[in-house]
Amino acid sequence: MRVAIIENTRYSDPGQVGVALAEAGARIDTIRAYAGEPLPNSVEDYDALVVLGGEQNARDDEKHPYLPVLAERMRAFGEADKAVLGICLGSQMLARAFGGDNLIGAAPEFGWQAIRPTQAGRADPVLSAIADDSFLSFQWHDDTFTLPPEAVHLAANDAVHHQAFRVGRAAYGMQFHFEANRGVVEEWNRMFPELVERKHPGWLSRHPEYAASQGQKADAAGLAIARAWVSLI
Structure with missing residues (x-):
């Protein structure tokens, strides 16, 4: 199993998705698209495509001219019945x-x-890995999207109606950072303390409390989702 992971920022970590891929024995090629590394030329090069988040928006073509090509590649993989996973910015790009x-x-x-x-x-093969009526996951975004015409709406919450969708058999967009386990979130706290405090004043001082009460449950849900998606490759 050969999987391409597309990074849109140098602060990327596949987290729970990386855990599930390692369990499955996947060969992973990490492509730093933000740094100019070339995207896959053909859907035959890989069995699956993962597109992670980033600080840019999904229409920021002037600053990030690779984005239209990335959108085309994601569509090509989906239409070829290959597994695709877009997380946060990746979900916006899939939309x-x-x-x-x-x-x-x-x-x-x-x-x-x-x-x-x-x-x-x-009823979905991936989201049904969560048996409960709701689950916890980490969020860090400002943008959202409308559902593509062919999409199946898979998840919502009170803040953002379109949290997850699927196109075809196995092309998934997840607005939430289910890949971000507690270790990833702690690293983001260290890297971006000022940004974090602007998004949620008092977050850094209360983070240990949030991690204890919410993070463990989110980690379990995220790994269940990651394993279920990997099983579709």
């Missing part, structure tokens, strides 16, 4: 790839938040 609109600055959200699978989500 763009299949004809959704990107809504810039329309949906700020931060911290561990509850997410509810839709009826379709409860």
Whole structure:
């Protein structure tokens, strides 16, 4: 199993997705698209494509001219029935790839938040890995999207209606950072303390409390989702 992971920022970590891929014995090629490394030329090069988050928005083509090409590649993989996973910015790019609109600055959200699978989500091969009516996952975003015409709506919460969707068999967009386990969140705290405090004043001092009460449950849900997606490759 050969998987390409596309990084959109130098502060990337596949977290729980990396754990699930390692368990499956996947060969991983990490492509630093933000630094100019070339995207896959052909869907035949890989069995699956993972696109992680980043600070740019999904329409920031002027500063990041590779984004239109990335959208085209994500669509090509999905249409070839290959497994695709877009997380945060990656989900916004997948929505763009299949004809959704990107809504810039329309949906700020931060911290561990509850997410509810839709009826379709409860029947979905990936989201059904969560047996409960809701689960916790980490959020850090400002943008959202409309569902592409072909998409199945899989999850929502009170802040952002479109939290997850699927196109075709195995192309998934997840607005929430289910890959971000507690170790990843702690690293983000260390890297971006000022940004974190602007998003959630008092977060750094209360983080140990949040991690204890919410992070462990989010880690378990994230790994269940990651394993279920990897099983589709």
